[in-house]
Amino acid sequence: MSRDGTLHTGMNAAEGQLIPLRFRLNGVEQSLTVEPRELLLDVIRERLHLKGTKRSCDMQVCGACTVLIDGRPISSCTYLTFEVDGCEVLTIEGLGRGGALHPLQESFITHGGFQCGFCTPGMILSAKALLDRVADPTDDEIAHFMEGNICRCTGYKLILESIRAAAKKLRSRS
């Protein structure tokens, strides 16, 4: 039995299957119907029109397409959209609150954690996933967690500094 409640046995098995989804995107309830084959990055950029999530390597290596699903970083370029049913999806557009930047965003600006900015949404969301789990990570923990996010401009030092500073700020708030 398939998810849409039908039994498919014919040659055109792939035709016509649609899956209804409900999930929260950046805190807002979404209802969407998708084909099984639709990749999350395409849906976020082309159907939901949020362009902050970037396509770069398209093979789960670079981290530019990182989004958080229930707080966990994934590569949206290689992730089937139907999997987010019932989940909380966070993209870079959902990070600030009411016009105010998130401390990680502020920190990347004040510490120069980006140059061209293409990798930055993925960097910041990965860093958020880490800091939500580990409030006071060591330098090694930050470097190990961020290993899968590639930047071609900064040389990483300023990115690590940005994350360290944001962690400190977030700790002082709580």
Next chain:
Amino acid sequence: MLRPFHLEEPQSIGDAVGLLARHGDAARLYAGGTELLLAMKERLINCERVINIKKIPALNYVELADSTIRIGALVTHDQLEKSPVLGQCIPSLVAMEREVANVRIRGVGTLGGNLCFAEPHSDPGTLLLALGATVVAENPAGKREIPIERFFLGAFETALEPAEMMTEVQIPIPPGEAAAAYIKFGYLERPSVGVALYLALNAARTQVMTARIAVGSAGPMPRRVPEAEGMLEGVQISDRAAPLREAGRVAARAAEAVSDLHGPADYKEHLIQVLLQRACDRVVRECQASAQ
């Protein structure tokens, strides 16, 4: 954009292998998707049906029973990295999992899927060979156990039958006087060379009783090197340098290293010898530390 496919979500292992039996090559099992979706995007795999096995209950577990760790087919790399029971019993596996790909892949990709895909440039298979693991598979006729040294047949090729699904990986827990290590080298997203070593020493920790050596990523598939293992068995720890060098040369030849974008074959053969020595130092250190 992927080509259209139909999604199946069986609720039992029986239903999943039934779908495989019915649809043959037109269907593929799907769990984490980190390998399958890449291959589908590149049009290397075209399938009409994707069988999502994540709805099958009771396939997500890490259990200890009878000195064996049992890992269900849906367990991700991240779960293994953080498993307290695994950290206690097989620290070499936790250390290997911690360095698989990146945090996003570890959170989604499964150990089972990694083994079944048999991508040559990969970490887990090599260590599991040295640890003496067993793969459990189910097909419409029943269940069977496949020792991991008979599981890998070539690049992207395993001993699984067309209508067969891996359901569990079993790993015997190394005894107190034994330890294992996996060391890899690579500067691309996948490992270029990986070497795994398991040693069981005598009670005084002065002599090698059992050795298992595996090499991976350099050639088409990870493999045990029994000829090299025999050179280490019976060796005094204090006299290990010469036999270890010889075992390294044999292991390097057995790896069937190929020249590719990771480097020329002779470079990989050299790396295997270096990594085996480092793995040996680490294993001996751990065995001796556990005696104190």
